[in-house]
Amino acid sequence: MEDSMFEFNFLDKRVQRTKSDLYNAFFELLRHRKYDHITIKDIVEVAGYSRGVFYKHYKKKEDLLNEIIEYLFREARKAQREPYKDLESIDVKKLINEPIYLLRHFKKFGFCYQLLLNENINGPFSLQLSQEMMSTYLNDFKMMLLDDYENSINGTLNKYYAYGLMGLIIEWIIEDFPKEPEDFSDELVRVFKYSLGKIQIK
Known part of the structure; x- marks a missing residue:
């Protein structure tokens, strides 16, 4: 490094x-x-x-570890929010490659994330990472169904996409980035377009 x-x-x-x-x-x-x-x-x-x-x-050394994790999470939040500055909503059908910012962050710090996700660290860092990014999504976004006829499930929908996205990203990290960020970003955008209409920025 x-x-x-x-x-x-x-x-x-x-x-x-x-x-x-x-x-x-x-x-x-x-x-x-x-x-x-x-x-x-x-x-x-x-x-x-x-x-x-x-x-x-x-x-103590735990303070160093916790500071490192917070540093990575802070950088991840910045990357996640980068393409949505000053927007009130996102038309999913018009997405191009917005996930690329977050994916580039994980690739840049891939060495760190891979070591934190392996068995050398006590504690479920993968869960900690998932919860951190889910929190960011829930704080920033409100997913909207294509037909938007059942608003009562929006909370569940938000969690579904947040956990699903992080599951895919964590697998991508652990497998040592088998796809380039640009290709993986394009794939994620196609997944979003398949099932979502708009994403409201909170």
């Missing part, structure tokens, strides 16, 4: 470099051992820092 993968533009440049190095060290270690077997000593040795530098930013 390159340092530029993680950006902390709102922080002092020295802090940016430190966090980026600690993130990279964490994932490098996670490639070879389970999370429970990684120590703070391991992280700082790989990153090239002292324990004091680590403790300046985190109390």
